[in-house]
Amino acid sequence: MEAAILKDRENQIFIKEQSQGEIACEKSSLAGSVSQRACVFCGSRVVLYPVADALHIVHGPIGCASFTWDIRGSLSSGPELHRLSFSTDLREMDVIQGGEKKLERAITELGELHKPSAVFVYATCIAGIIGDDIAAVCKRTAEKLGVPVLPVHSEGFKGTKKDGYKAACDALAKIVGTGDISGIPKVSINILGEFNLAGEAWMIEDYYRRMGVEVVSVMTGDGRIGKISKAHGVSLNVVQCSGSLTYLAEHMEEKYGIPYIRVSYFGIEDQSRALYDVADFFSFNPELRTKAEEIVREEISVIMPRIQYYREKLAGKKAAVYVGGAFKAFSLIKALRLIDMSVVIAGSQTGNKNDYKQLEELCDPGTVILDDSNPLELSRFVLEKKADLFIGGVKERPIAYKLGIGFCDHNHERKIALAGYEGMINFYKEVYSSVMSPVWKFAPRNNRRKSHE
């Protein structure tokens, strides 16, 4: 099939130094497109999911709960409540008569059974449409159970995944500020937007601890309600996944006067900057900066020789990057550049104007920049630009493989830590194993290339 571009999407595709004007973004997806995006509920669910001592009750038909059952490898060092799937499983009669009673019973029954530290109640499309007063149910049951019961207004149709992040932040904001903050030292931070996939939060926390910085809470990786409730006791919020948790950081700045910085833990440069920026914030204690430099030196000296190996093998290879948030794309471009790989396609599902501006600055001329793309465009540009690697999420993986190129998951499906210094090695190793896999020797695309050469 001839790969065409949807006319209405033309201005969401930008080629550096070839396209005019600026990229269009933050639009809702075109009806009828095969979009890779998800919904508001999905946004809330993935942000709050790692809070391990809370109940996550999905108020809606069964699908919303079953499709989000344990879809993120967010590790917990204690309770595993978050990995269970609770649903009110709304049926036809509930849709007609309303689901409030069912929800109330569900919260009560589960509250008594599991004694959670808090309950999150997710409103799905249908709960929103039938007009259940979820907030009222939450209020009533909170009194009964004696723990916070928080509505998460994540009706699927009320915007994009981003709006779901905001709904999740609103729920978290209700917990923040409820705990006792006496005893929290001045040199203390929260890490926001770090979900402890493959234990990444533990690695990052460890760096900060080695510097002498106390991490009061991580939101939400290995999250606990108790820790989140004390989050307002810190001096600084460090925001990793900017798309998801910036709202909360802004809220905390406004309400508690806690400033925030944006960081990334992906890539040597960004990881190091994340440590230095925190050290510089606490400049009254120069010791922090010295320690940070020590850590960076130490860690880099361990990984650099190993990186050299991958650079030798992978230099000159080309990558396509299509990820959820744009911030992640920046880090990936830098990380690939370090081993002399270039990025020929860069895109995100939810970037804003500013993000794309930065992305453009970072990219090489000719790079295709995409907003809210779809499989047809992605596979067309991958072939056109002769990419050797695709970095994306679950729905992109088989497309890349069908095209005969390597793939690296930088989303839900990854099982290895990619953050921090150790994560860089893991990342290069994964890229290497995929791009250089002997399977491509058997792949038709490779044969075709050979015959062209």
Next chain:
Amino acid sequence: MLLRHTPKEVKDRKALTINPAKTCQPIGAMYAALGIHGCLPHSHGSQGCCSYHRSTLTRHYKEPVMAGTSSFTEGASVFGGQSNLLQSFNNLFSIYDPDIVAVHTTCLSETIGDDVSQITQKAIDEGKIPAGKHVIYASTPSYVGSHVTGFSNMCASIAKYFPEKQDYELDQVNILPGWVEPSDMREIKRLMSEMHVPFVMFPDTSGVLDAPQTGFHQFYPKGGASVPDLKRSGASSFTFALGKFSSEAAGEELRKKCDVPYEVMEVPIGINATDRFLMKVSEVSGCPVPESINDERGRVVDIITDMQQYLHGKKVALFGDPDILIPLTEFLLAMDMKPVHIVSGTPGKYFMERMKEIMGDDFETGNVKNGPRADMFLLHQWIKNEPVDLIIGNTYGKYIARDENIPFVRMGFPILDRIGHSYFPVTGYAGAMRILDKMLGAIMDQMDREAPEEKFELVM
């Protein structure tokens, strides 16, 4: 202990499902639609639904799964999704160029009352559907039935739309395979070829969701039932509707529209169900079951003979979709195994009735439940109270298997963490061999792993 939060004591729950053994209708409709060549499923609702269904099917098949979405916003949910769907038709046909768009609804579009059939008619009237292209639709509200219901509804829509009534009869039969894997559809087709019985099968996801690596991303892989075949199915002499839950509705639609008689049969899993299926095919077509297939059957019986000491009395917990569980239970009983806990999230009285027939006295002593609150949490509680030697079900069973240290065989939908289901069948005699292989492998691996040194033996 991932499921450490599961208490042993079973209390009656009224209002909630914990760790569901089912999911919602649209994903079933999407899967069925993918079994038609050149068909692009379209989800009429919020983006999330479509994204989840595509992700889950992608994880299960490790294949690209394409589908459009109406991308509902707040506006659409208030004013109705008509303009979204009309715009979708425009975009789908102009960009992705499918032969068929198979629309299914979601809970959202159902509840706001979108009439997809009326909207589709409007699109046809306004010339928005290009000549020679087709739009089919199924109503699949997520709060009714389960994913199996959605599959059934889309199959029924296919049967309602394509087959053409003829006053002549073709020397062929229709096979509605039910919700089984591409490998199973391939296997059933192989059996039919082996018997020299001409047939039309739909849906047929073989070649679509087990496509080869070609160096291209094909939006419409070469598999799937073709439109001409679907049209011809109206002139077939008989329809085999395999699986009451997934295929009866489509069989009935074909009968109503084209007078093709049908019989609902069980999905041919295990010896009895396969025997019945092949005998009936032979009876209807007049083609005898060939020696080659008899030999396959003989090999299954031979394996069971060789291994009966390891099968006898083994207690099994199983969960999944009713059309699979019914013949599987029968197969387990035929091997002298004891299915003691059985759960299916899909509602429907027939399940319990048929299970009672198959299980006889074992039904009373065992735990069998389907419908509301028949979930994995309950299954786990049952297992805690009466441990089993084997668990059979989809990937979600791995939590229980690990916590309770019980051998586990993956079968059903979805399987997110292993391969094989799309390539090796569980249907037919070949499938029976594979089930045996997997069960014995799981049980004996554990025996080997845990046997004290003095009891560890070379030959088992």
